[in-house]
Amino acid sequence: MTIVAFQGEPGAYSEEAVRQxxxxxxxxxxxxxFEHIFEAVEAGRADFxxxxxxxxxxxxxxxxxxLLLEHDLKVHGEILLRVRHNLLTLPGQAHKIREVRSxxxxxxxxxxxxxxxxxxxxxxxxxxxxxxxxxxxxxEGVGVIASKLAxxxxxxxxxxxxxxxxxxxxxxxxxxxxxxAPRVENAKTSLVFAVPNIAGSLYEALGEFARRHINLTKLExxxxxxxxxxxxxxxxxxxxxxxxxxxxxxxxxxxxxAFVKLLGSYPPASLENGEEEVTAQSQLLQI
Numbered sequence: 001m002t003i004v005a006f007q008g009e010p011g012a013y014s015e016e017a018v019r020q021x022x023x024x025x026x027x028x029x030x031x032x033x034f035e036h037i038f039e040a041v042e043a044g045r046a047d048f049x050x051x052x053x054x055x056x057x058x059x060x061x062x063x064x065x066x067l068l069l070e071h072d073l074k075v076h077g078e079i080l081l082r083v084r085h086n087l088l089t090l091p092g093q094a095h096k097i098r099e100v101r102s103x104x105x106x107x108x109x110x111x112x113x114x115x116x117x118x119x120x121x122x123x124x125x126x127x128x129x130x131x132x133x134x135x136x137x138x139x140e141g142v143g144v145i146a147s148k149l150a151x152x153x154x155x156x157x158x159x160x161x162x163x164x165x166x167x168x169x170x171x172x173x174x175x176x177x178x179x180x181a182p183r184v185e186n187a188k189t190s191l192v193f194a195v196p197n198i199a200g201s202l203y204e205a206l207g208e209f210a211r212r213h214i215n216l217t218k219l220e221x222x223x224x225x226x227x228x229x230x231x232x233x234x235x236x237x238x239x240x241x242x243x244x245x246x247x248x249x250x251x252x253x254x255x256x257x258a259f260v261k262l263l264g265s266y267p268p269a270s271l272e273n274g275e276e277e278v279t280a281q282s283q284l285l286q287i
Contacts (some may be wrong), residue, residue, distance in 0.1 A: 004175075005037045005046035011130035011150030017081040017173045018050045019149070020243050038071045041177060048076060048177040055083075056170040058105065058112050065222055065234055068192070069172070075190050076262030077175035079269060085164040086158040088131055089143040097159070101130040102145035110145055113163040117144070131156055144169060172269070180268045187240040188217070190263040193253065194224065195233045195267040201256065202233070208252040212245040215235055240265040 006014035014201070015028050028044045031037050037049035048097065051067070054060045055118055066274040068075075085106055089097055099120040107121045114121050125132035130144040135154035143159065144150075151158050174190075195201035209216055218236035223229075242263055254260055 001025070001049070003027045003029055003046045004124060005040040005049040006097040007031050007037055007051075007148075009036050009126055009132050011126060011128040011131060011147060011153040012087050013083060013147050013171065014050055014052060014082060014173070015081045015128075016147050016214065017052075017148050017171070020081060020175075021050070021077065021079045023176065028233070034067055036261050038067055038073060042071070048175050049073070050079065050173045051169050051176055052173050054172045056168060056172075057109065058165055060220060062222065064174070065192075065220075066225065068176075069261065072261075073176040073178060074180055075174045075266050076177045076181040077266045078188070078269045079173040079175065080269040081171045081173065083109075083164065083169040084148070084162050085169055086144055086161045087113075087133075087143050087159040087163050087234040088151050089159055090134065090138050090140075091155070091157045092138060092202055094143075094157060094159040096141045097143040098141040100143045100145060100274070102126045103130070106145045109165060110163050110168060111158075112165045128153075155223075164184070175266075181264060183240060183242065184267045184270070186238075187265045187266040188236060188238060189241050189246065189249075190218075190234070190236045191260060192232050192234050192263060193260040194230070195256065197230070205253055205256045208249045208256070214239055214249055216238055226250050247278050267268065282287055 002022060004022055006018050006019045006028060008014050008030060010030055018028055031038055031040060038044040039263060041049045053060050053064045054108045061140040091228055099122050100114060100120045103126055104123040106127050127146040128150045130155045131146040131150040134142055134144050135156060195205050213240045216235060217238060220234045221231045224232055241250060
């Protein structure tokens with residue numbers, strides 16, 4: 001059976017993402033920190049890890065990108081999870097809720113709902129953790145914001161579903177594993193690179209893709225952790241690194257860059273938008 005590591009308590013949104021991608025038969029391995037996901041896969045305790053890399057409302061998750069640079073695991077796929085926040089409480093206690101616990105980001109994403117009901121927001125260390133703690137230490141008048149999976153796992157009552165302020169709230173995950181993912185058509189590729197600190201170096205590096213009509217779907221700079229005031233660039237493009245035009249662009253990028261690290265080519269996630277299927281990142285850009 002496939003084992004997939006994720007960060008958080010059982011019932012976390014990350015576990016929802018894992019089950020969305022791999023199916024309900026997958027075996028999950030909860031981890032306390034993002035670093036432990038990479039360690040579990042490298043040590044063979046898990047076949048893959050699910051790492052959140054960006055949210056459509058809050059932006060990129062910098063820690064994840066730093067770990068992708070530091071470790072040698074490759075991206076094998078991506079997941080786009082529609083985050084649906086739910087108000088949970090102890091069975092039969094819905095009418096008594098006065099305060100609501102959850103991770104501070106979940107509370108912020110449900111601010112309008114909380115204000116309408118005059119609930120007191122209480123930050124907790126984790127969404128699923130707030131559900132776990134309430135189930136283990138029942139307190140009257142307390143609700144939590146967490147996933148439906150958390151409600152099932154901790155036997156809590158769902159008071160109301162979909163209480164988030166923004167309907168289009170998505171989190172993008174990378175599925176990381178050892179070696180390269182099997183090659184697929186219409187792949188997406190992620191890489192990280194740095195360029196010399198000279199005028200036009202980034203322009204010329206990106207021009208290698210433009211000249212070959214390769215579409216970039218993401219470009220973001222991050223500080224180099226071991227070199228103050230120097231930066232690396234995370235880039236996604238449509239295509240597989242072994243495609244002739246992509247391979248040629250990467251070869252020329254190597255000649256222009258200070259370094260290049262290929263994070264992997266993988267099947268892109270997709271969303272159903274009416275009858276039109278669009279890629280995950282394209283949908284994020286429309287939000």
